[in-house]
Amino acid sequence: METRRFPMIEKQPEITALCPWCGQGKTFADKPADIRVSCQCPFCEKFYKIDFSTMRAIKIRPKPNSQK
Numbered sequence: 358m359e360t361r362r363f364p365m366i367e368k369q370p371e372i373t374a375l376c377p378w379c380g381q382g383k384t385f386a387d388k389p390a391d392i393r394v395s396c397q398c399p400f401c402e403k404f405y406k407i408d409f410s411t412m413r414a415i416k417i418r419p420k421p422n423s424q425k
């Protein structure tokens with residue numbers, strides 16, 4: 358009996374965008390593209406948007422909680 362092993366492929370993302378708030382959270386992309394991605398930083402839990410065509414990270418302020 359032999360155990361089949363799948364080849365392990367390691368791929369480095371070509372683009373790394375850092376969180377504009379804390380500089381720790383990272384968002385990866387394979388290649389530049391004309392897309393914008395909104396995400397939440399896992400470190401500071403703030404939101405930001407990355408424009409992968411210009412490689413700019415834009416801070417997003419979530420809607421302020423309405424006073425109740």
Ligand SMILES: [Zn+2]
Pocket residue numbers: 376377378379380381382398399400401402403
């Ligand atoms: Zn962050």
